[in-house]
Amino acid sequence: MYLFELKEKIASFLGVDPLDFVYPPLPELGDLSLPLFNLAKSQGKTPALLAQEQAEIIANLPESSDLFLSVKAVGPYLNFFLAPASFLERAIIDIKQTGSNFGRSEVGRGQRVMLEYSNANTHKEYHVGHLRNLFYGDAVQRILQFNGYHAIPVSYINDFGIHVAKTLWNWQRHPEYAQTAGPKGKLLGDCYSTANQNIGDSQEAKAEVSATMKAIESRQGETYELWQETRKWSIAYFDEIYQRLGIKFEHIFYESEVIADGLKITEELLARGVLIKSQGAIIADLEAYGLGVLPIIRSDGTALYPVADLALAKLKFVDYKLQESVYVVDIRQGLYFKQLAKIFELAGEKFKISHLGYDFVTLKNGMMSSRSGNVITYDQLFAEALARAQKEVFSRHQDWSEEKIQAISEKLAIAALKFEMLKVSADKVITFDMNEALRFDGFTAAYLQYTGARLASLVRKSEIIKSGSLDYQLLAHPKELALALCLQRFPEIILKAGEQRDASVIARYLFELAQVFNDYYHEVPVLKAETPLAAARLALLASVRQVLENGFTLLGLSYLEEM
RNA sequence: GCGCCCAUAGUUCAAUGGAUAGAACACCAGCCUUCUAAGCUGGACAUGUAGGUUCGAUUCCUACUGGGCGUACCA
Numbered sequence: 001m002y003l004f005e006l007k008e009k010i011a012s013f014l015g016v017d018p019l020d021f022v023y024p025p026l027p028e029l030g031d032l033s034l035p036l037f038n039l040a041k042s043q044g045k046t047p048a049l050l051a052q053e054q055a056e057i058i059a060n061l062p063e064s065s066d067l068f069l070s071v072k073a074v075g076p077y078l079n080f081f082l083a084p085a086s087f088l089e090r091a092i093i094d095i096k097q098t099g100s101n102f103g104r105s106e107v108g109r110g111q112r113v114m115l116e117y118s119n120a121n122t123h124k125e126y127h128v129g130h131l132r133n134l135f136y137g138d139a140v141q142r143i144l145q146f147n148g149y150h151a152i153p154v155s156y157i158n159d160f161g162i163h164v165a166k167t168l169w170n171w172q173r174h175p176e177y178a179q180t181a182g183p184k185g186k187l188l189g190d191c192y193s194t195a196n197q198n199i200g201d202s203q204e205a206k207a208e209v210s211a212t213m214k215a216i217e218s219r220q221g222e223t224y225e226l227w228q229e230t231r232k233w234s235i236a237y238f239d240e241i242y243q244r245l246g247i248k249f250e251h252i253f254y255e256s257e258v259i260a261d262g263l264k265i266t267e268e269l270l271a272r273g274v275l276i277k278s279q280g281a282i283i284a285d286l287e288a289y290g291l292g293v294l295p296i297i298r299s300d301g302t303a304l305y306p307v308a309d310l311a312l313a314k315l316k317f318v319d320y321k322l323q324e325s326v327y328v329v330d331i332r333q334g335l336y337f338k339q340l341a342k343i344f345e346l347a348g349e350k351f352k353i354s355h356l357g358y359d360f361v362t363l364k365n366g367m368m369s370s371r372s373g374n375v376i377t378y379d380q381l382f383a384e385a386l387a388r389a390q391k392e393v394f395s396r397h398q399d400w401s402e403e404k405i406q407a408i409s410e411k412l413a414i415a416a417l418k419f420e421m422l423k424v425s426a427d428k429v430i431t432f433d434m435n436e437a438l439r440f441d442g443f444t445a446a447y448l449q450y451t452g453a454r455l456a457s458l459v460r461k462s463e464i465i466k467s468g469s470l471d472y473q474l475l476a477h478p479k480e481l482a483l484a485l486c487l488q489r490f491p492e493i494i495l496k497a498g499e500q501r502d503a504s505v506i507a508r509y510l511f512e513l514a515q516v517f518n519d520y521y522h523e524v525p526v527l528k529a530e531t532p533l534a535a536a537r538l539a540l541l542a543s544v545r546q547v548l549e550n551g552f553t554l555l556g557l558s559y560l561e562e563m
Numbered sequence: 564g565c566g567c568c569c570a571u572a573g574u575u576c577a578a579u580g581g582a583u584a585g586a587a588c589a590c591c592a593g594c595c596u597u598c599u600a601a602g603c604u605g606g607a608c609a610u611g612u613a614g615g616u617u618c619g620a621u622u623c624c625u626a627c628u629g630g631g632c633g634u635a636c637c638a
Binding site for chain 1: 565566567568569574575576577580581582583585586587588594597598599601602603604618619631632633634635636637638
């Protein structure tokens with residue numbers, strides 16, 4: 001936190017906000033800069049004049065000689081030139097001492113926040129769209145935790161909706177499914193997509209699906225037993241996916257477990273007039289608040305999605321004593337969450353629920369749709385990513401064992417998928433393109449991992465270099481100061497990512513850090529330098545590695561020792 | 564119809580009121596007897612339109628154009 005403390009010191013001396021600092025666009029302008037427009041306005045001076053006055057005052061403070069090479073006024077900006085050796089020493093020691101906690105903040109201390117994500121449906125396929133949700137939620141959970149929150153990761157699986165009835169309806173009418181070998185979870189996905197095609201516009205089929213739904217809800221009989229069995233397949237399939245991708249939940253909720261409570265709450269709210277009957281259905285009429293109408297119970301008496309959410313929210317706040325419950329859900333459900341929040345408000349519940357939306361994943365040839373079969377499933381994508389990674393690794397390391405190639409390829413493939421979903425702001429639609437997503441150069445996870453592997457390699461080869469006390473004065477290369485300055489920006493990046501609940505900030509930062517390091521790596525020899533200098537440079541590189549690792553951990557990327 | 568979101572280089576993205584709008588990919592020209600070339604260096608290329616607020620606008624406001632999404636029994 002050294003840089004941030006330095007900024008706070010200057011800011012409090014001048015009476016400004018430490019967040020006012022900017023980084024100059026050109027190195028000749030300095031390392032750190034403070035625009036004085038606002039301060040000048042409040043003092044009734046011109047910014048340029050104020051900058052000149054303050055530059056002189058600060059330059060003459062006794063502690064300045066240690067911290068700054070110089071302090072210059074450049075127009076309305078007050079520009080600071082850091083004293084390299086002094087800054088590098090403090091920056092490196094700071095990172096070494098805090099280690100894996102470097103960048104951690106305490107802004108969320110004492111707050112219990114639950115993040116609900118990966119709200120997959122059983123009896124359906126798992127596709128790229130789900131992966132965006134999964135990786136985004138997972139990263140934000142860790143980012144909040146790193147910002148001092150108690151962030152609780154949970155998943156809510158819908159195992160009891162109409163999609164289940166559609167799948168089982170199709171399954172029962174096509175005995176060949178039960179006889180098909182192979183992974184069962186995937187098979188259910190296939191069964192679901194053909195179910196939609198088979199139903200089409202047929203009123204008869206729709207009536208049969210409705211009857212199937214009621215049979216499941218009755219919780220007895222043959223169809224219910226089929227539901228119990230097939231449900232397990234889907235859940236096992238999801239567990240497999242989570243395990244392979246390194247995703248962990250503290251708890252997984254299921255719609256089938258909360259729906260009964262939801263129906264009770266629905267009855268209560270109906271009795272209290274919060275919900276009403278209309279056209280044979282039970283709805284929340286929120287027209288008065290500009291939020292339209294939300295159907296809760298279908299006119300055939302079967303439950304809709306909100307029923308379970310009514311119970312689930314209560315369960316979460318009571319059992320987990322939350323300050324806030326965050327729903328990481330596709331932005332297209334924005335209206336739904338406003339409606340849900342309004343219903344709780346009308347019911348007198350003080351639940352702070354927030355919708356953390358992100359835009360959807362589409363394909364080059366149009367929107368993903370199970371009905372038309374236009375989807376890229378998780379299985380397809382993972383297999384392709386793995387195959388490409390294996391090809392890349394093998395082409396460089398024919399001497400490696402198959403196991404080693406496999407292990408590293410898998411880590412590369414997983415990181416590639418995660419990074420692809422995380423590097424874009426949440427409010428951007430991702431048009432998924434296999435060839436673009438599975439690149440291993442440019443703004444990709446592989447570039448970051450490659451940078452990490454180079455660093456690790458340097459450290460491995462440096463074991464012979466020993467030096468008693470480090471002489472930071474030797475770190476006089478301008479790129480060394482630039483690198484240290486970049487490292488010290490990490491805590492600010494974490495704060496921003498936490499405030500905005502956005503992982504892309506970290507992705508971009510890590511890429512920039514990697515670029516700065518790779519530039520340094522090419523220009524400045526480390527192991528071949530004189531021993532004391534090599535030792536000092538290695539200390540700087542250890543800091544780079546630490547920051548990269550901390551960032552990788554937050555995004556869920558593996559740090560590879562070699563690749 | 565009403566509501567929400569988006570519009571920046573050929574393409575995919577940055578820049579949430581500050582200095583000369585940054586990257587990546589693709590394209591062109593270079594760099595491996597030197598710490599991993601999955602890398603590095605250089606080149607060319609952009610703010611949808613019209614107003615407004617401000618010392619200063621990609622950023623805020625208004626209108627327009629184009630695209631996407633949502634809007635009672637999907638989730």
